[in-house]
Amino acid sequence: MGLRRGDSESGEESSGWGDGRACNATCRTRTSMTKKKSFIPLKFGGFKESLLHKPSHNSARIPNHSPRMWPRSLTPNKLALLFHSPKGKPLAQWVSPFQAFFSTHIVGDQPILVRDFILSALYDPKHGYFSQRSRSVGVLERSIKFNQLEGRKAYMKHLDKIYKDSDIAWFTPVELFKPWYAHGIAEAILRTTNLSVPLRIYEIGGGSGTCAKGIMDYIMLNAPPRVYNNMSYTSVEISSSLAEIQRETVGDVQSHSSRFRVERRDAADRSGWGDVQQEPCWVIMLEVLDNLPHDLIYSKDQASPWMEVWVQKQLDSGTLNELYKPLEDSLIKRCFEILDLDKSQTAQSSVISKAKSIWSKAFPKPQRCWLPTGCLKLLEVLHGVLPKMSLIASDFSYLPDVRIAGERAPLVSTKKDGRSSDYSSYLDAKGDADIFFPTDFWLLERMDHYCSGWMKPDKDQSSKRGKKRRTIMLDTSSFMEEFGLPSKTRTKDGYNPLLDDFKNTKFYLSVPTHNIK
Structure with missing residues (x-):
């Protein structure tokens, strides 16, 4: 396995989670x-x-067994981690009045595109994830003298000390x-x-x-x-x-x-x-x-047309859910055109298309695709x-351990009191969570x-x-x-x-x- 942002390998627990900007x-x-x-x-x-x-x-679609970087588990059989990320409390225990407020703040009476939801959740001047974390980026007072360290264990121990001394979320590779x-x-x-x-x-x-x-x-x-x-x-x-x-x-x-x-x-x-x-x-x-806004498109099965996804708020309960509309947004359509998702469908023979249609009706499989x-x-x-x-x-x-569905899906992770945990839905990110994507x-x-x-x-x-x-x-x-x-x-x-x-x-x-x- 490989590493992911915010993780480290050590015999001791420490904190460390950060955003993905430069x-x-x-x-x-x-x-x-x-x-x-x-x-x-x-x-x-x-x-x-x-x-x-x-x-x-096809090779751009990385299988599950591909090398992964920055995993969070501290088990010895995994590749070295750069940052600590100890197991956290259940997310349900972390709900706060602020989250409910910001959910309303992001989505008003009118639906918004997923990219606008992500933009607000990350960069809103008052309530966005990055706006609240001015000290999430670490600064090393001195360069690490790697040639003075014995090996991996000494390096991880040195990182652990740096994090404890600085009380910073994470350090970038540069x-x-x-x-x-x-x-x-x-x-x-x-x-x-x-x-x-x-x-x-x-x-x-x-x-x-x-x-x-x-x-x-x-x-x-x-x-x-x-x-x-x-x-x-x-x-x-x-x-x-x-x-x-x-x-x-x-x-x-x-x-x-x-x-x-x-x-x-x-x-x-x-x-x-x-x-x-x-x-x-x-x-x-x-x-x-990795932190640029993305859009989401959805298809109810393998033969149905793609739909653009919007986020709307239920007026009675205030909860968020998805709304599906035909592809109309010009930016989404340009990205869709570049990705050429439907070219293979149009190029297929009528026999294959008919067989695919029958199969999709018998075994419908919803599809979700994140667009950069x-x-x-x-x-x-x-x-x-x-x-x-x-x-x-x-x-x-x-990115490892992604729980959100869809191709190029993001990791959505939050941290409190030195403990971090992932959300299973991007809709749970209400200014308290980092949302970062793999780059295709x-x-x-x-x-x-x-x-x-x-x-x-x-x-x-x-x-x-x-x-x-x-x-x-x-x-x-x-x-x-x-x-x-x-x-x-x-x-x-x-x-x-x-x-x-x-x-x-x-x-x-x-x-x-x-x-x-």
Whole structure:
């Protein structure tokens, strides 16, 4: 098994649960930098075939026996966990007047789409999950000296002490492995970018600034001076408190301040970006996709049409339930079109279709499918305003122990008094629970191509003359072995938590081709 956010393996119980945004934490001390590397441009077409991940449509559906990351059980036979998550009380004991109030607050007299319910449950300024947890993101005062730890047991014991000393919900990978995690990303950028033009970087959800500082440190000490002198780094951050922390973190190095700025806004809001920017740039999204709003579609059986799901409140009881409507929402329809759920049905012969219809009537099986409409909206905005952007995204490719039905279903987990437990319905998330989704990287790639204009099914076939993006998917260990310094996160006995424990996280890299005008 693998690990999941908020978990750890140890002989002792501890707490640790957090959100999934790119909430990177602060580095208060200057860290030693790596030796200079030669900058060999990364040719995507000539990249190591052993590292390439080219999933088919079916392979994107991960079976139950797939490697899993971040499980919560502390049994010895499971793979190491990064964070503690002791067994919790029954959820029924956690109901509070606040939950009932916020349920009414989210859904009024009129039904709302599932994505709007999730958006409010997570990000409502007053009652949303993230708005209430300003100290959920951990900050390490010092980098972990992995080469001074004996092995896995010593590492887990060290983590346990960190959590008890800090009383923080969780630490992000970029924080646990600072500065090396950010250095790997910086190296990937330097090897892939055109260094003859000014380097411009945008980070969506910059968290506490550890990633930004690590990347700028690396470029300052490893790239030609003109690259650092002419670079700019912009963090697009919706949280005012995190925006201030980012300025403090990056400002620890005085020369960074003139090259770094924070724009406090929603990255998915097109109006905040201004005019279209034709210059090449990089966009970084670390653990951003898992907390973006999703929509839900439903089909009562294998042959019935898909319906979009709305959330409505029963006026007499105040309870929430689902309402099903024909597919009409434009964003849902675009995502549905990209996923192409009904293409196989239309391509089937009449005999197969008839047999399927008979079977579905005899053995009806409801179907539920979660659509990453929040990701699609963000990509549409980014491609529209930054047509020559290169993209690096990292997130969960799989989540363990999901109790909610549907393909790409989320984990909905709440925590109280150091104890965490999962909900069996997303409707139970009323501002007190994290809602985070696995990323379907096959679908992410399709959405990326679609938003670039290549896959759009227009009558004008000129948009299909050539791909506008070169893409590659790497698991975290492959990415760090290629671009990072694995020796820096290795313990004395050879155990490497960055390479060994992150089995269900991936990196997605996407760069423009010559077809971009």
